[in-house]
Amino acid sequence: MRIRNVVLFLLGAWALSAHADVDSTTEAERRLLVKIANELAHLKHLAEKAAVEADPDARFVLDYVGLQNDLQAMQQAIERHITLPSRSPRRIESLELAK
Numbered sequence: 001m002r003i004r005n006v007v008l009f010l011l012g013a014w015a016l017s018a019h020a021d022v023d024s025t026t027e028a029e030r031r032l033l034v035k036i037a038n039e040l041a042h043l044k045h046l047a048e049k050a051a052v053e054a055d056p057d058a059r060f061v062l063d064y065v066g067l068q069n070d071l072q073a074m075q076q077a078i079e080r081h082i083t084l085p086s087r088s089p090r091r092i093e094s095l096e097l098a099k
Contacts, residue, residue, distance in 0.1 A: 033078050040075040044068060 051064035 030082055033082050037075050037078045037082070040071050040078070044071045044075070047071065 047064060047067050050062075051068075054061065054064065
């Protein structure tokens with residue numbers, strides 16, 4: 001029984017140290033993703049301005065509606081990723097030591 005307690009303690013300590021490393025990385029990633037989402041919002045604004053300035057009689061016309069939709073989809077995907085929990089609960093199998 002004592003060996004099992006030591007093993008459980010070591011596994012718990014390892015999990016906590018791994019969890020701390022992942023959280024700091026996740027927070028750094030989250031900050032960068034927030035910046036990207038903000039930049040996408042700025043790009044949407046610039047695309048709106050460009051659409052107003054575009055020559056409707058030009059031979060080649062950029063699909064500004066498609067551009068707006070793509071920028072919006074990217075921004076929403078990033079925002080969903082930021083707001084979702086970083087981990088999904090997992091079922092942990094019980095530890096059984098060989099007897």
